[in-house]
Amino acid sequence: MIKIYRKTATIKAEQFDGSDEMINKYHIEYDEAYTVPFRIEAIEGWIGVEGGDWIATGVHGEHWIIADVVFKQTYAELPVIPKEVADWIEKCKHDGTSVGDMLCSERRPEKMRDWMALTPGTYEFNQRKYKKHQELIARAWLDGFQMEEDK
Incomplete structure (x- = not known):
């Protein structure tokens, strides 16, 4: 088979x-x-x-x-994520947190929440950005990631 x-x-x-x-x-x-x-x-x-x-x-x-x-x-390039998101993923994996709990908005650090969903400058919630970043973080959790270079 x-x-x-x-x-x-x-x-x-x-x-x-x-x-x-x-x-x-x-x-x-x-x-x-x-x-x-x-x-x-x-x-x-x-x-x-x-x-x-x-x-x-x-x-x-x-x-x-x-x-x-x-x-x-x-092949697909590994996701590129900010350091604070990478740190959160690593902490959750180390602590035995599930991927669902890692994405839970009440548990995430503030900088990660802002990066995931807010439009820079206006600080308004952006649903499209939120969905895209949720999927990016899930892919980073599963496949690995690259960290954004400092600006």
Whole structure:
């Protein structure tokens, strides 16, 4: 019986642009004799990499190439959230709080409540923003997240 699976690991990936910076960073070789002149040492050995392909890096520093169309169908960038939201998620996970209780408006810190639902400047409740941010936080809880850089 066929079952359906989803990927659970996160990866780091960068889209190859042919720049000298990326060639040096990934020790990419260039040889016009090959059909694909750029080559990178990957899990499978030396393989061709073209502009637009993605160079994925595993936890042990190993690389593999993913064609752009496959990458876009397979991977989604982790949500980007403010530090106070990240701190709240981590605290709730540490304390054994459920995802539902973590989202409960009476329990959330004030800065998180404001970020989730208020329109900056007017401080009016924004239902569309609230729904979007609720889903973003739930996704961050389940899949992991990136923290917003300080402004």
